[in-house]
Amino acid sequence: MRGRTHNLTIGERVAWYRYRRGLSQEVLAGLIGRTADWLGKVENNRIELDRLSVIKSLAEVLDVTLGDLLGEPSLLDWTGDSGTATVPALRAALMNYRALGPFSGDLGAEPPTIAALKKQVGALWDAYQESRFGYVTGRLPDLLDRAQAAVDHHDGDDQGHARRLLGLAYQLAATQLTKLGESDLAWIAADRGLAAVRPTGDPLITGSLFRSVGHALHATGRYTEAVRLTEDAAGYLEPHLKHATPALLSVYGTLFLSGSMAAARANDTGTTRTFLAAADHAxxxxxxxxxxxWTAFGPTNVAIHRVATAAELGDLQVAIDLGPRLDTTGLPMERRVRHALExxxxxxxxxxxxxxxTALLDAEQMAPEQVRHHFLSRQLALTWIRRQRGKPSAELVGLAQRLKVLD
Structure with missing residues (x-):
């Protein structure tokens, strides 16, 4: 799939799968409550298909995954940052049976001190927020092995600290994998993280890990479940908010931001507004x-999500009025670039x-890996080329080639 349709727009992929399923435009359009004229314009790139709620509806009827229509997962390039062992090495680490049950003490990794492990976890989270996706992916297998070794080696309070750090390492793995479109692996990582932290009973790290579960649900188009997760996770954290630390308040607020995106993608305007209001209060x-x-939480991130949810709900007036005016320079690069794509x-x-x-090229200049691995970037660049009446500009062709949607 990755090799056959990487240079197709989402609309062209819809047509490709529709032919494979033997459906006419009239039948497919009717199954999602649209007209054949609308579907024809989508398949011919005359209408931009960028709302995930609509793409998910099409995927369900075509009996394919959301990733199949988005062109995910996308291949992670080898770079000096990543090395030549990327997602497959991380997959092997997540699926290593020796990390389970009675075998976990025989992983062979040298158990680090808690201080050394904390430093390594923090460094990789910082690199993720700098949008160094290859660097993070290439180093996560070693971090997971070392964190598990620390849990197995230490006892008492130190083991509790090691479990928290192992949970954060798994959360990072889940978060990074969703950026690469590896939704199934992200789910495994999120599940492992919660299992690692559960014995500590720590609401802060547990609440933070709920974010990675939410990311995994988003990546597979399970938006209604992600909304319920937000409600359940908020209920879990609320008894601890009376004397909340800034970190716990940030985790709590960020859950509602993630939930607002899920609600918007589920076409639930009321819940979207409720979640944004809760995040704004936090x-x-x-x-x-x-x-x-590593939540990047605060008023600016709430505003970013107001723009993103408006776009998902089709309220372009809000997105165009608010989006370009937001000053995101104080936020981590990952947040700044994600907003630039919106x-x-x-x-x-x-x-x-x-x-x-201009906005997309500026974003690419800041974080080429992040832009390369987001479906919006690829969809926009390829759609612009398809709509050109004449020869596209060299600048646009170069962008599409760097995004790997044009040979």
């Missing part, structure tokens, strides 16, 4: 933008293609 209590436990989407939807291309 941000007001926090008082300013911060990055406790701005590019909003401009493109309003047919301000020059502004959209």
């Amino acid at each position: 941000a007001s209590q926090l008082g300013a933008d911060a990055n406790h436990l 701005v590019a989407r909003a401009y493109s939807s309003w047919n301000r293609i020059d502004d959209a291309q």
Whole structure:
């Protein structure tokens, strides 16, 4: 699949799978409550297909995964940062049976001190927020092995600390894997993280790990379940909020941001607004933008999600009015670039293609790996090329080639 349709738009993939399923445009359109004329425009790139709720509906009827239509997972390039052992090595680490049950003490890794492990976990989380995806992916297998070795080696309070750090390592693995479209592996990582932390009873790390579960649900299009997870996770954390630390408040607020995206993708406008209001209240209590436990949580991140949820709900007026005006320079690179992609989407939807291309090129300049691995970037660039009446500009062709959607 990856090799056959990497240079197709999402609409063209819909047509490809529709032919495979033997469905006419009239039948497929009717099954999702649309017209054949609308579907024809989607398949011919005359309508941008970038709302995940609609893409998910098409995937369900076609009996394919959301990733099949988004062109995910995408191949992680070998770079000086990544080395030549990337996702397969991480898959092997996650599926190593010796990390389970009675075998975990025989992984062969040297158990680090708690201080050394904490430093390694923090360094990789920082690298993720700098959008160094290859670097993080290439180093996660060693981190997971060392963190498990620390859990097996230490006892008492030190073992509790090691479990928390192992949980955060698994959370990072789940978060990174969703960025690469590896949704099944992300689910395994999220599950392992919660299992590692459960004996500690720590609400902060447990709440943080609920984010990775949410990411995995998002990646597979299970938006309604992600909404319920947000409600359940918030209920779990609420008894601990009376004397909440800034970190716990940040984790709590970030859960609602993730939930707001799930609600928007489920076309649930009311719940989207409720979750954004809850996140905004938590941000007001926090008082300013911060990055406790790598949440990048605060008023600016809430505003970013107002733009993103508006785009998912089809409210382009909010996205175009608010998006370009947000100052995200104080946030980690991953958040800044993710917002830039939303701005590019909003401009493109309003047919301000020059502004959209500028926003996307600026984002690529800041974080080429992140832009390369997001479906919006690939969809936008390839759609712009398909719509060109004449020869596309060298700048646009170069962008599409770097995104690996044009040979």
